[in-house]
Amino acid sequence: MGRPNKGQLPDAPGPAIILARPQLGENIGMVARAMLNCGLGDLRLVAPRDGWPNPKAERAASGADSVLAAARVFDTVAEAAADLERLLATTARDRDLVQRVLSPRRAAADLRSWAEAGQSCGVLFGAERNGLKNDELMLADALLTFPLNPAFSSLNLSQAVLLVAYEWSQAGIETPDERLVVNISKPATKTELDEFLARLEGELDAAGFFRVPEKRATMARNIRALFARAAPTAQEVSTLHGVVSELIGKRKRGKA
Amino acid sequence: MGRPNKGQLPDAPGPAIILARPQLGENIGMVARAMLNCGLGDLRLVAPRDGWPNPKAERAASGADSVLAAARVFDTVAEAAADLERLLATTARDRDLVQRVLSPRRAAADLRSWAEAGQSCGVLFGAERNGLKNDELMLADALLTFPLNPAFSSLNLSQAVLLVAYEWSQAGIETPDERLVVNISKPATKTELDEFLARLEGELDAAGFFRVPEKRATMARNIRALFARAAPTAQEVSTLHGVVSELIGKRKRGKA
Numbered sequence: 393m394g395r396p397n398k399g400q401l402p403d404a405p406g407p408a409i410i411l412a413r414p415q416l417g418e419n420i421g422m423v424a425r426a427m428l429n430c431g432l433g434d435l436r437l438v439a440p441r442d443g444w445p446n447p448k449a450e451r452a453a454s455g456a457d458s459v460l461a462a463a464r465v466f467d468t469v470a471e472a473a474a475d476l477e478r479l480l481a482t483t484a485r486d487r488d489l490v491q492r493v494l495s496p497r498r499a500a501a502d503l504r505s506w507a508e509a510g511q512s513c514g515v516l517f518g519a520e521r522n523g524l525k526n527d528e529l530m531l532a533d534a535l536l537t538f539p540l541n542p543a544f545s546s547l548n549l550s551q552a553v554l555l556v557a558y559e560w561s562q563a564g565i566e567t568p569d570e571r572l573v574v575n576i577s578k579p580a581t582k583t584e585l586d587e588f589l590a591r592l593e594g595e596l597d598a599a600g601f602f603r604v605p606e607k608r609a610t611m612a613r614n615i616r617a618l619f620a621r622a623a624p625t626a627q628e629v630s631t632l633h634g635v636v637s638e639l640i641g642k643r644k645r646g647k648a
Numbered sequence: 649m650g651r652p653n654k655g656q657l658p659d660a661p662g663p664a665i666i667l668a669r670p671q672l673g674e675n676i677g678m679v680a681r682a683m684l685n686c687g688l689g690d691l692r693l694v695a696p697r698d699g700w701p702n703p704k705a706e707r708a709a710s711g712a713d714s715v716l717a718a719a720r721v722f723d724t725v726a727e728a729a730a731d732l733e734r735l736l737a738t739t740a741r742d743r744d745l746v747q748r749v750l751s752p753r754r755a756a757a758d759l760r761s762w763a764e765a766g767q768s769c770g771v772l773f774g775a776e777r778n779g780l781k782n783d784e785l786m787l788a789d790a791l792l793t794f795p796l797n798p799a800f801s802s803l804n805l806s807q808a809v810l811l812v813a814y815e816w817s818q819a820g821i822e823t824p825d826e827r828l829v830v831n832i833s834k835p836a837t838k839t840e841l842d843e844f845l846a847r848l849e850g851e852l853d854a855a856g857f858f859r860v861p862e863k864r865a866t867m868a869r870n871i872r873a874l875f876a877r878a879a880p881t882a883q884e885v886s887t888l889h890g891v892v893s894e895l896i897g898k899r900k901r902g903k904a
Contacts, residue, residue, distance in 0.1 A: 541817070
């Protein structure tokens with residue numbers, strides 16, 4: 393997905409991401425990368441199995457070095473979360489706890505509203521194999537589960553962090569869901585498009601394309617719908633004129 | 649995130665995930681895992697660098713063996729997408745193409761409505777370093793970009809697939825707000841559209857349309873983008889063939 397670019401820590405770090413007893417350096421590195429992809433910068437590690445720093449994490453971070461360099465290491469989850477006012481804990485399965493359970497999207501909305509109220513927030517992720525202990529879950533204000541394929545719900549650690557970080561980032565931006573990249577040219581006006589379509593119909597009439605008179609209107613309408621759906625730019629309408637000119641122009645030259 | 653559980657292929661495979669020239673087996677394995685997490689089962693590999701099957705992919709799949717076992721290998725993107733009626737292509741940056749650009753969320757909504765209309769769909773992902781070639785992007789009905797941290801937008805391949813697959817799965821939980829009305833005719837397959845475009849280019853070549861050789865590739869690409877954006881039905885492609893035939897046929901008759 394393109395060449396890694398140098399990534400600085402974001403101005404506002406966003407919710408803390410806390411990894412409890414992570415095992416694989418590769419996963420820690422990919423977590424850092426996913427965080428920075430989504431504008432998060434506060435990584436906290438609880439008793440990483442292979443110590444810290446970890447060269448495998450650095451390789452897997454693919455340029456998110458700033459997040460790794462700023463990461464802090466703690467002995468327990470309680471210490472890692474000590475300064476936070478709001479904590480969500482991720483869990484793969486329902487527990488024997490009477491607790492709110494949020495989807496990532498709903499969790500992101502809650503995190504946004506807490507952050508806007510000036511509260512410090514974090515999300516806690518268990519180790520690759522064993523997840524979180526019950527007394528760690530008890531520290532959380534609510535649980536977060538991923539509504540995925542019930543027959544195969546085991547998410548990679550960095551994938552779980554990405555989904556939470558992604559939903560956080562989407563909840564905060566107003567990117568239009570769809571846009572048309574128009575680098576070169578303005579959209580054609582309706583007049584420009586209509587002139588082209590009228591010309592095309594005229595040429596097709598002249599060529600005997602509309603053999604069945606009763607079907608002429610329907611066929612012409614279908615051709616118009618096709619080009620209208622493409623929403624051509626002014627430049628493209630000009631190109632289309634050129635296409636038609638060449639196709640018939642060669643005929644005229646052939647004739648002459 | 650809990651112990652991997654044995655994952656069977658989902659009953660409905662969902663949109664195809666096409667990886668163009670993937671390099672790392674680990675990424676292919678993590679793609680398979682992310683797909684099955686989100687209920688997708690149709691993985692297509694275009695010229696995987698290290699051959700296929702790949703033991704590293706199997707290790708990284710963490711139980712998503714069913715997806716790897718069902719994966720199909722192709723030589724080119726065009727072959728991998730040949731049977732699809734709708735194709736989205738992911739890209740990390742804007743291109744000089746006039747093309748719809750969708751967020752993952754909007755893309756998921758479109759994929760859902762296409763699938764509900766019985767259309768075969770796929771999403772195309774470029775290689776880790778180099779992304780997709782322009783002529784591969786041209787096969788797509790629309791582009792998909794990830795609205796992430798502009799200072800660090802390079803997503804790991806499996807993370808990119810996860811975000812698309814996750815949005816697809818989330819979009820299925822609720823009824824879509826909007827459906828695409830598809831009457832009478834099925835969308836053209838990529839092969840049908842490509843055959844038409846190749847024919848049109850051939851006729852334009854013969855007519856001397858591409859006067860400036862250096863501009864030929866760009867001009868041909870722009871024409872392709874225009875027709876791809878219109879997402880013609882099979883019936884419309886047939887009409888377009890008729891239009892071209894008449895325009896040049898008249899020339900040929902004129903000549904005779």
